[in-house]
Amino acid sequence: MKQLLVFMGLCAMMGCSTYAHKEEEEPKEEKTSFLVTSPLQKDTTVIKEYVAQVRSIQHIELRALEKGYLQKIYVDEGQYVQKGQLMFQIMPMLYQAEQQKAEAEVNYVELEYQNTKKLADDNVVSKNELALAKAKLDKAKAELSLAQTHLQFTQIRAPFSGIMDHFQVRLGSLVDEGDLLTTLSDNSKMWVYYNVPEAEYLDYKAQVKNERQTKVNLLLANNKLFNQGGVVETIEADFNNETGNIAFRATFPNPDKLLRHGETGNVQMKVPLSNALIIPQKATFEVLDKKYVYVVDKDNVIRSREITVAAELPHIFVVEKGLNKNDKILLEGLRLVRENEKIHSKFVEPGTVLSQLDLYAE
Known part of the structure; x- marks a missing residue:
C-alpha cells in the first residue's frame, strides 16, 4: 500500500512537470503590425x-417670308441639305402676276423714255422732261425688282449646309409671313x-x-x-x-x-x-457619404478624421482638407481596428505606396 502511494505521487509529480514543460514550449502570440504611410505632396494634374x-x-429657325399656301416640300425631316438647296415652295401665283405687271410697266415706260430722249436730242422737248421720263423708268425698274424679290421669297432655300429638323407645317398649310417652317443645324x-x-x-x-x-x-x-x-x-x-x-x-x-x-x-x-496632397483610395472609408481616414498619432493610437476630396484619380484621392503632409494614416486593415486603439505600425514611404498600389491592395 505504501509503495502504491509513492508511485502515484511520482506520477502526479511527473504529470505536473510535463504540463509545465508544454506551457514553456508554446510560442508567444505575435502582435499584428499595420502598415502606415503619409500623404504625398506634389504638383499633379487631375481630370x-x-x-x-x-x-x-449654326442653329437657326427657317420662317416663311411671304403669306400663302405651302405648295411643295422638297426635303424630308432629318435630311442633310446643301447650301442654296430648295426646301419649300409657297404658292407663287400672286407674286408671279405682280412681277408680270411690273415687267409690262417697265417696257411701257422704257418706250416713253426712248421717245422723249429722241425729242430731247432734237431740242423738241426740254432736258427736264427727259429727266422726268428717266426718273419714271427708274421707278418702274425698282418696282419690278421688288416684285421679283417677293416672288423669290416664295422659295425657301437652305442658307447653309446642315441637317433638317422636324416640320412645323404640312403640305397645303396656309402660312403667314414669319411662321416657323423648321430648323436647320450645321x-x-x-x-x-x-x-x-x-x-x-x-x-x-x-x-x-x-x-x-x-x-x-x-x-x-x-x-x-x-x-x-x-x-x-x-x-x-x-x-x-x-x-x-x-x-x-x-x-x-x-x-x-x-x-x-x-x-x-x-x-x-x-x-x-x-502641392496637392495625394493618398491611396484604399486608405479611406465612408460613413454617411463622408470620407474618413485613420490618423496614427505619435503614441501609435488611431483616431478617425474626416477629409474633403478635391479630385479622384484611379486608385488615389487628392485631398483638399483634413490632412497635412506630416500626418501618418493607416494604409491597411481598416476593418480590423477600432477608434482610439493602440497599434503596432510599420511606416512605408508614400512614394513607394503610390507606385505599388496593387501590391498593397486588399
Missing part, C-alpha cells in the same frame, strides 16, 4: 468633369458649353496662359468618350450671380455627324494642381 450642353455652331463642328465654379476658374487662369491650347474630352450619355478631342476656345465675360459659375465653350470637330444639337454629356478637362 475634372463638368456637365455640358452640346450646340451646333453640325460640322459643335460648341460644347459647361460651367466652371469661380474658385476653379481662378486656379485655371493662374495655371493656363492661353486657354485656346487647353484640350478637353467629351464623355457621352452612354458613358463612352467621343472619338474627337475638343479645344477650349472662349470663356464668357460674366459670372452667373445665382450659381457662382462661369461658362466655358469648347469646340469639337464632328466629321461623322454623331453629335446633334441639344445633346448632353460631361466635359473632361485636365486641371493642374500645385
Whole structure:
C-alpha cells in the first residue's frame, strides 16, 4: 500500500512537470503590425468633369417670308441639305402676276423714255422732261425688282449646309409671313458649353496662359468618350450671380455627324494642381457619404478624421482638407481596428505606396 502511494505521487509529480514543460514550449502570440504611410505632396494634374450642353455652331429657325399656301416640300425631316438647296415652295401665283405687271410697266415706260430722249436730242422737248421720263423708268425698274424679290421669297432655300429638323407645317398649310417652317443645324463642328465654379476658374487662369491650347474630352450619355478631342476656345465675360459659375465653350470637330444639337454629356478637362496632397483610395472609408481616414498619432493610437476630396484619380484621392503632409494614416486593415486603439505600425514611404498600389491592395 505504501509503495502504491509513492508511485502515484511520482506520477502526479511527473504529470505536473510535463504540463509545465508544454506551457514553456508554446510560442508567444505575435502582435499584428499595420502598415502606415503619409500623404504625398506634389504638383499633379487631375481630370475634372463638368456637365455640358452640346450646340451646333449654326442653329437657326427657317420662317416663311411671304403669306400663302405651302405648295411643295422638297426635303424630308432629318435630311442633310446643301447650301442654296430648295426646301419649300409657297404658292407663287400672286407674286408671279405682280412681277408680270411690273415687267409690262417697265417696257411701257422704257418706250416713253426712248421717245422723249429722241425729242430731247432734237431740242423738241426740254432736258427736264427727259429727266422726268428717266426718273419714271427708274421707278418702274425698282418696282419690278421688288416684285421679283417677293416672288423669290416664295422659295425657301437652305442658307447653309446642315441637317433638317422636324416640320412645323404640312403640305397645303396656309402660312403667314414669319411662321416657323423648321430648323436647320450645321453640325460640322459643335460648341460644347459647361460651367466652371469661380474658385476653379481662378486656379485655371493662374495655371493656363492661353486657354485656346487647353484640350478637353467629351464623355457621352452612354458613358463612352467621343472619338474627337475638343479645344477650349472662349470663356464668357460674366459670372452667373445665382450659381457662382462661369461658362466655358469648347469646340469639337464632328466629321461623322454623331453629335446633334441639344445633346448632353460631361466635359473632361485636365486641371493642374500645385502641392496637392495625394493618398491611396484604399486608405479611406465612408460613413454617411463622408470620407474618413485613420490618423496614427505619435503614441501609435488611431483616431478617425474626416477629409474633403478635391479630385479622384484611379486608385488615389487628392485631398483638399483634413490632412497635412506630416500626418501618418493607416494604409491597411481598416476593418480590423477600432477608434482610439493602440497599434503596432510599420511606416512605408508614400512614394513607394503610390507606385505599388496593387501590391498593397486588399
